[in-house]
Amino acid sequence: MIRVGIVGATGYVGEELVRILMQHPESHIINLTSQSYVGKSFSQIYHNFEGICNTICEEEDIEKLSEEADVIFLALPHGIASKKVNASILKKAKVIDLGADFRLKNANVYEQWYNTEHFSPELLKEAVYGLCEIKRDQIQKSNLIANPGCYTTCTILSLYPLLKENVIDEDSIIVDAKSGVSGAGRALSLDIHYIECTESIKAYKIASHRHTPEIEQELGEACKKDITISFTPHLIPMNRGILATCYGKLKKKVTWDEIMNIYKKYYEKEQFIRLMNKGVYPETRWVKGSNYCDIGFSVDERTGRIIVIGAIDNLVKGAAGQAVQNMNILFGLKENTGLNQIPMFP
Amino acid sequence: MIRVGIVGATGYVGEELVRILMQHPESHIINLTSQSYVGKSFSQIYHNFEGICNTICEEEDIEKLSEEADVIFLALPHGIASKKVNASILKKAKVIDLGADFRLKNANVYEQWYNTEHFSPELLKEAVYGLCEIKRDQIQKSNLIANPGCYTTCTILSLYPLLKENVIDEDSIIVDAKSGVSGAGRALSLDIHYIECTESIKAYKIASHRHTPEIEQELGEACKKDITISFTPHLIPMNRGILATCYGKLKKKVTWDEIMNIYKKYYEKEQFIRLMNKGVYPETRWVKGSNYCDIGFSVDERTGRIIVIGAIDNLVKGAAGQAVQNMNILFGLKENTGLNQIPMFP
Amino acid sequence: MIRVGIVGATGYVGEELVRILMQHPESHIINLTSQSYVGKSFSQIYHNFEGICNTICEEEDIEKLSEEADVIFLALPHGIASKKVNASILKKAKVIDLGADFRLKNANVYEQWYNTEHFSPELLKEAVYGLCEIKRDQIQKSNLIANPGCYTTCTILSLYPLLKENVIDEDSIIVDAKSGVSGAGRALSLDIHYIECTESIKAYKIASHRHTPEIEQELGEACKKDITISFTPHLIPMNRGILATCYGKLKKKVTWDEIMNIYKKYYEKEQFIRLMNKGVYPETRWVKGSNYCDIGFSVDERTGRIIVIGAIDNLVKGAAGQAVQNMNILFGLKENTGLNQIPMFP
Amino acid sequence: MIRVGIVGATGYVGEELVRILMQHPESHIINLTSQSYVGKSFSQIYHNFEGICNTICEEEDIEKLSEEADVIFLALPHGIASKKVNASILKKAKVIDLGADFRLKNANVYEQWYNTEHFSPELLKEAVYGLCEIKRDQIQKSNLIANPGCYTTCTILSLYPLLKENVIDEDSIIVDAKSGVSGAGRALSLDIHYIECTESIKAYKIASHRHTPEIEQELGEACKKDITISFTPHLIPMNRGILATCYGKLKKKVTWDEIMNIYKKYYEKEQFIRLMNKGVYPETRWVKGSNYCDIGFSVDERTGRIIVIGAIDNLVKGAAGQAVQNMNILFGLKENTGLNQIPMFP
Structure with a gap:
C-alpha cells in the first residue's frame, strides 16, 4: 500500500x-x-x-x-x-x-x-510536467511532479500531435475554452455565487489567463519553437467539465483520415484518450467523473483550418485523476489503477 | 460470474x-x-x-x-x-x-x-417487493423481484420505522416529494424539453401519482392497517436525485433521541442507509451516483409533528443500484458488491 | 411624480x-x-x-x-x-x-x-401588513407598510379564502414551500455558492423558518383563531420563483367547483391573482418577472384533503412588485401602474 | 395603431x-x-x-x-x-x-x-437584410425585411466597425459562439431534452452552421471583399443568450482607445448597442429580456490579435426584438418604441 x-x-x-x-x-x-x-x-x-x-x-x-x-x-x-x-x-x-x-x-x-x-x-x-501521455518516461524517474492545469491538459492533449507533426501554423493557434464552475474552487466570490453565474455565460481573463504560458511551453516544446497562442476561458453554468475548441491554420491540404492517422500515432494505445469518429465531437457530459480526454476534429476546407475539440472532467483528468495517474506511474502500478470509473451520465 | x-x-x-x-x-x-x-x-x-x-x-x-x-x-x-x-x-x-x-x-x-x-x-x-432493507429474507428465496419505484424507495425507507413502531398517526401522513428530471425517462416529451423545465418548479400528478399505492401497501403492512397518504411529486431542474419531505402527527410526545433510537433499531447495521445527526438534513447532492439513502428528521414540538427527510439518487438506490443490490442478495454475494461508489460531489 | x-x-x-x-x-x-x-x-x-x-x-x-x-x-x-x-x-x-x-x-x-x-x-x-389583496383598505390610510415576505405572500394568498370561509381544519395545515436561490440574497455564503446548490435540493430551517409566525398571524386573523402550521422551505436550483404546496384537511366533503367559487369570491376581481382551471397547476416559470400570484388546487376525496398550489416570483410579488403595488395604493394610483409586465418565458 | x-x-x-x-x-x-x-x-x-x-x-x-x-x-x-x-x-x-x-x-x-x-x-x-443599426436607411423603404439570425446579429454587430475600417485581416476571422437552448426552438429533439443538454457543453455544426454565409455576406459587404470565416456554435445549458467571442488579426499595432473610437464612430448614438469600458466584458445575463447588444474587446499585444465579445438575448435582439425594431423603422416610429425593457437580472 x-x-x-x-x-x-x-x-x-x-x-x-x-x-x-x-x-x-x-x-x-x-x-x-x-x-x-x-x-x-x-x-x-x-x-x-x-x-x-x-x-x-x-x-x-x-x-x-x-x-x-x-x-x-x-x-x-x-x-x-x-x-x-x-x-x-x-x-x-x-x-x-x-x-x-x-x-x-x-x-x-x-x-x-x-x-x-x-x-x-x-x-x-x-520538476517534471506531469502530463502523463506525453511525459511518462520522465515522470517515472522524478520525485516532484507538476500536475498540469485543467485547461492546459485539455488543450495540450488536443493539439500536441498536430504540432509535433508540423501540421498547423504555430502562429495561428486560438484556443477558446469553456469550464464548469468547480474549476473556480470553493473559496467564496461573487463571481461564482449561484445567482451571478447561473443562466449566463461570460469570457474572463481574456488574453491574460495563467494557463496560457503552460500551454505555450509544452506545445512550443512539441514543435521546437517559441510560440504564442490566444487563449480565452469562459465560465459555463455547469458543475464539471472543460471543453476546448482549438483552431489552427493547416500548413497544407490534408484529409480527415490523414489527421486521424496522426492522432492515432500518438494516442491509439492511450487508455485515457478517446478519439472520436468522423462527425462525432466531444461533449463534457460524456467524460464526467472519469479520467478520459475525448478528442474530435473537423478539417474545414473552406477556410483551411482544423478545428479540434477536446473534453475532460476538470476535477479528474484536469486535476485529481491525472494526479493519481502520475502516482501510478511513479510507483510502477498499472496506469489505470483506481481510475477505471465509467463516466457517469446523466 | x-x-x-x-x-x-x-x-x-x-x-x-x-x-x-x-x-x-x-x-x-x-x-x-x-x-x-x-x-x-x-x-x-x-x-x-x-x-x-x-x-x-x-x-x-x-x-x-x-x-x-x-x-x-x-x-x-x-x-x-x-x-x-x-x-x-x-x-x-x-x-x-x-x-x-x-x-x-x-x-x-x-x-x-x-x-x-x-x-x-x-x-x-x-413476486417479492424488492426493498432490500425490509424484505431481505423473502428476496433471497424468490425468483421474481419487483424492484421498487424511486419515490417509493425514498419514502418507505424514511417512514418505515415510525409506522412499524406505531409512532405516528397513520392517517396523518403527507409526503411532499421532489425529483430530478432523469426520473421522467428518455422518451421525448414537451414537459422535459430543456426550456420547459429548467428554471422552474412544478407539482404534477397531484393526488394521483402511481407510486402512491405502493407506498400505502408497504407502510400499511408495516403498521398492519390500511392506510391512505397524500403524495405530491414535484419536478426539480436537476439531473438526479429524490428528496422526500414526510410529515406525520406524533401519537405522543417524544424526543429526537427517542426517535433516533427507533431508526437505529432498524437501520444501524444497514450499509446503504445513513442516519443524519441532529440538525443535519439530507440533500440530494450528497448521495449522487451512490446507493445510499440518507435520512434526517426534526421533531417539532410546536405542531406535534415529525418531519422526516429522505434523499436518494433516483437512478441508483431508486432503480439500478437497488436492482443490483437485489441481485447480490439473490446470488448470495455481499450486499454491497459493486455498489461501493462514493457519492460524487460536485 | x-x-x-x-x-x-x-x-x-x-x-x-x-x-x-x-x-x-x-x-x-x-x-x-x-x-x-x-x-x-x-x-x-x-x-x-x-x-x-x-x-x-x-x-x-x-x-x-x-x-x-x-x-x-x-x-x-x-x-x-x-x-x-x-x-x-x-x-x-x-x-x-x-x-x-x-x-x-x-x-x-x-x-x-x-x-x-x-x-x-x-x-x-x-404598521399595516402590506398584503395588498387582503389589507387594501388599511394600507390606503397608513404611512408605514410592512411588505410581506416572499414565502408568506404565496402561502397566505393560497390559503386565505379557505380559512376565511372555514373550509379546512386549522390544525391540519402543512405548507411545503420551494424557493429559487435569489431569495437568499446577494451576501456571500457557502450555501449559495454555485457548486453547493446547483444540481441539488434540500430543505432548510425545518420547523424554524421566520416566515412561519407571519403566516400564522395572518391566517389566524382570517379564521379568528390562534393557529400553528408546519412550514418547510426548500432551496431549488433556479433563479426566481416560489412554489407553495399547501395541505389542509377538509372539514366536510366539498367539490372542486364549490372551492373554486370560494376562491372567486375573494379573488375574481384581483388583477394579480390568477386562478387556474381544473387540472391546471401553477409553475414558477409562468409568473417569472411578473407580479402575478397563480393559484390552483385539487380536492382529494381519497384522503379528505385539499392540496393548494401557489406560485409567485419571489422578487416581484414576493418583494419589489408588491412593494410598488403598495406604493400605488398609498398614492391613489391604479394598482397595476408600472406592474403590467407580462411574465417572461423562457 | x-x-x-x-x-x-x-x-x-x-x-x-x-x-x-x-x-x-x-x-x-x-x-x-x-x-x-x-x-x-x-x-x-x-x-x-x-x-x-x-x-x-x-x-x-x-x-x-x-x-x-x-x-x-x-x-x-x-x-x-x-x-x-x-x-x-x-x-x-x-x-x-x-x-x-x-x-x-x-x-x-x-x-x-x-x-x-x-x-x-x-x-x-x-428584401432588405434587417440589421437595423447597419441597414436602417434601406429598411425604411422596403416592404420585405429579412430579420437576421441570432448568431448573425451578435457577430456582425461585434465585428462590423473593424471590417468597415479595415482594421483586421479579413482572412483571420474566427467566431466562437455560444447559445442558450431556446435558440434551438420548441420542436422536440433528443439534443435538447433536459437531461441531454443540462450540465454539459458541446460544439455543433462545426464548420457547417447556416448562419456562416450570412455573416460572410454582411461582413464582406462591409470590407468590400469576399471573405470566409470560421464559425463554431456551442450549446450552453441556459435559457436565453448568445455570446460571440470573435478573433481577428490586427493589420497594424493599435491601442484600445483607437479601437474604441472606431466603435464609437458607428455605435455611439445607437440606443441598443452598449460599448463596455476597458476591462469590462459582456455577459449574457446583463442583456436578458432586452434588445441590447453589448460589445467589449481586448487588444492583445502578445499575439497581435483583437478579441471582441458581443452578447445579446437571442430571442430579443436576436429575433423578436429586432423584428419589432424593424417594424418601428418601417412605420416611422421611434426606434425604441415598445423596446425599452430593462434587462432582467437575475
Missing part, C-alpha cells in the same frame, strides 16, 4: 482526490490537512463522505508528513507549494503538486504571469 | 444498470436489448461508453435469454413485463423487474392506478 | 425595485443608498443598468431622505429598519419596509423568532 | 413577439397562427399569458391576412416563407420574415447551405 498524504484536502480538487484514492486498491490515506477546517472531520465538510471518511483534518506539516508518507499531494493556491517543498522533503517522499508553482520551467515567466515571487526556482529543473 | 441480460438497456435506468454491472466484479453482461436502437452499439447511443461497451443492442427475446442468463433485468414501461414474464422463464432465470407490474399485490389496485390490464396476476404472489 | 428613495438598493430586492420603478410612469427615483457600494454607480454594480441608471450609490441617511422623498423603500436585513424608522420620519414620508421588522404585531413573537431586540415596538400598531 | 399578424406564433420566437407586441403602445395583434395548435387559445399553450392573451390560434392564411394587417411577422422554419410570400402580398402588407429565406442575396448560396430549393429568388433583391 502506498501511504498518501493530502495537503489541502478540503477544496474541490482535494475532495476529488480523497474520493479517488479511497477507491484506489493500492493507496492508503494517512493524513488530510486543511487551512480552513482543522479539527473537523472530513465528512462534516463534505457530507457525501458520511460514514465513509471521518478522518479529522489536521494542520499542514509537510516536513513531518514526508517522513510518514510515500507520496504527498499538494492541492494549494499558487505561491505556497514553492515555499513548502524543498530538497530534503523530496528525498523522503515523492511530491505531486496540483498547483502551478512547478509547471513553468522559467521562473521569470512564472513571476510575470503569477505576479508573485518563486521561492524555489532551483527545484524547477527537477 | 453471474450471466446477466438487460431488457430495455437504452433508457436512463438501463444505462445506469450497464454502468453499475460493468463495474461489478461478479457479473458479466451477455445481452443488451432495446426497443429503439436495435443494431446500434451501446456506445453510439451513450457516448460515455465509447471504448468501454460496444455491445450491439438486440431485439428482445426473453424466452431465449432465460436459457442463457442467470438473471434478467427488465427496465421497461409498465404493462409490458406482465406480458413477457411467465412461470417457464422463472424456472430458468431469476427476474428483477424495475417496472411497476409486480409491485402491487392486488391486481385490481394495479389496474385502477395504471389504467391497464394486468396480464399475469398469478405471478403476484410469487 | 412620486419622489422615491431606496435604502438598500444593491441587494437583489433593491435592484428589482430600481428596475420596476424606472419603468413606472409615475415614480422618480431621487436616491439610492447602499451599505457595500457607496460611491459606485449603480450600473457598475449591476451591468444590466449600463446606460440606464448611472446614479451613484450614497450612504444611507433616512432622516434627510424623508425630507426629500414622498416614499422610502427599505430593503434591509432584519433588525435595522426598526432602528431607523421613527415617528418624525413617518410624518414626512411614507415608508414601505421590505424587511421583517414591522410584520409581526407582537414584538415578543418577533424577538423570539428573530432572536434580536425590537427597537420600535410602539410603531407596530401603526 | 399598426395592425399586426403573426404567422408561427407558438414557437419561442413567436411567443416572444406576442409578449413584446402586446406591450407595444402602437401595435395591435389581429391574428395569431400556428401549425401545431390551431383552435387552442394562446394562454393554453403558454400559461404565462393566462388572463392576458386568450386569442385562439388560427390556421395560417397569409393572403387573407395581408388584406387585414399592416405588417405580417413570419416566424417559420426555413423553406416555408419563400413559398408563401409573393409580390401581391407585399403590395398589401409589409412582411418581416424572422426565418432565413430572404437573408442571403444569392439563391445558390441559400440552396447550398440550406439544402433546399428557394421558391422566390425574384424577391431577393427587394
